[in-house]
Structures are given as C-alpha cells and as structure tokens.
Amino acid sequence: MTRSGLLVLAGLALGGCVTAAPPPQPTGTAELRVTINTSPDYVRQAIIARAAARGTAGTSPNARTIVLEREIPETTPALAAVCGPHKPGRRVQVVLTTDRAGPRTVVTERRFLLDRGGPRCPVLLTPDDVAAGNRSLAELKAQAETQLAGR
Numbered sequence: 641m642t643r644s645g646l647l648v649l650a651g652l653a654l655g656g657c658v659t660a661a662p663p664p665q666p667t668g669t670a671e672l673r674v675t676i677n678t679s680p681d682y683v684r685q686a687i688i689a690r691a692a693a694r695g696t697a698g699t700s701p702n703a704r705t706i707v708l709e710r711e712i713p714e715t716t717p718a719l720a721a722v723c724g725p726h727k728p729g730r731r732v733q734v735v736l737t738t739d740r741a742g743p744r745t746v747v748t749e750r751r752f753l754l755d756r757g758g759p760r761c762p763v764l765l766t767p768d769d770v771a772a773g774n775r776s777l778a779e780l781k782a783q784a785e786t787q788l789a790g791r
Contacts, residue, residue, distance in 0.1 A: 669765045672749045674777040676784050680704070680738040683745045686784040687736055708734040709754070723753045723761035730755055732763075747780065749773060 676683050687706050691698045698706045715726035731754045739746045751763040765773065 669770055670750060670762055672765075672770065672773045672777055674747050674774075674781050675741065676745045676747060676781045677743070678745060678784050678787075679743070680740050680745045682787055683738050683747060683780070683784045686780055686787055687738075687747075690780060690783065704738050706736045706738075708736070712753075715753070718766055719753060719763065722764060724755075727755045733760065745784075747777065749777065 684700075684706060688698050691706075691708050696708050696710055698708050700706055709731050712730055712732050715723070715730060720726065733752045733754050735750045735752070737748045737750075739748070751765070752760040753763060754760055763769075
C-alpha cells in the first residue's frame with residue numbers, strides 16, 4: 641500500500657473516533673477579590689454564618705484568615721491535570737483573607753486541593769469557577785453590608 645493510502649486509512653480510522661468536548665481550561669486566575677464596605681469583624685462574622693448555613697465549619701489560623709474545607713467526591717479533568725488524579729479523602733480548602741482598607745475590607749479567596757500526607761495544590765480557576773466564585777463573593781458583600789446596616 642502506498643504512503644498516501646496509509647494516510648487516508650489512518651484519517652478514516654481517526655475520523656470515526658468520537659471524543660467528548662475538552663474540559664474547561666483554567667484561566668490562570670488563582671484568587672478572587674472583593675471590597676466590602678464594612679469592617680473585617682462584620683465580614684468574618686458573615687463568612688462564618690454563610691459557611692455554617694451550608695454545614696461547613698470554618699477555622700481561623702490567625703485574626704485575618706478563615707479556612708473552610710470539605711471532602712470532594714471526584715476531581716474534574718482540569719483539576720486532575722494540575723493536581724493529579726483523584727485520591728480517596730481529597731479535600732478542597734478555601735482560604736479567605738480579610739484585610740482592612742480604611743473603612744472597608746478587602747476579601748481574597750484562594751482555593752487548594754489537599755491529599756492526605758501531600759502538599760497543598762493551588763487551584764487555577766476555570767471561567768465557570770471564576771463566575772461562581774464572584775457570585776458567592778457578591779452575596780457575601782451584600783450580606784455583610786446588610787448586617788452592618790441592621791446594627
């Protein structure tokens with residue numbers, strides 16, 4: 641068989657393969673930020689209240705930071721490409737840092753994957769992750785600012 645005949649057969653064989661759409665790719669965004677028009681104390685109270693409403697307990701390793709963790713049942717292909725294949729007990733860790741900026745508070749959110757005995761793997765966010773995270777931070781902003789107005 642000629643070389644061009646082999647190429648045609650290979651093309652036909654590959655043309656019949658059906659593949660799923662590629663997973664969303666990370667944008668390179670590793671953190672999200674929002675500025676909230678209230679003090680860090682009110683913001684931290686709102687973060688803890690929102691987490692508790694979702695059944696998640698937060699820890700505070702220092703006065704500026706709240707850490708939320710939960711186990712994840714599976715790892716998306718985009719995360720597996722960066723942090724490796726899913727392992728039993730894998731957890732997602734959301735680190736929220738509150739920094740005073742005059743009368744306001746800047747909240748920074750970073751996410752990591754944790755495997756037992758392994759290092760933290762920083763999560764680069766997909767466009768869908770960025771959109772969902774920004775919606776959540778906007779809800780936090782509204783809740784914290786409303787909480788302040790009610791006092």
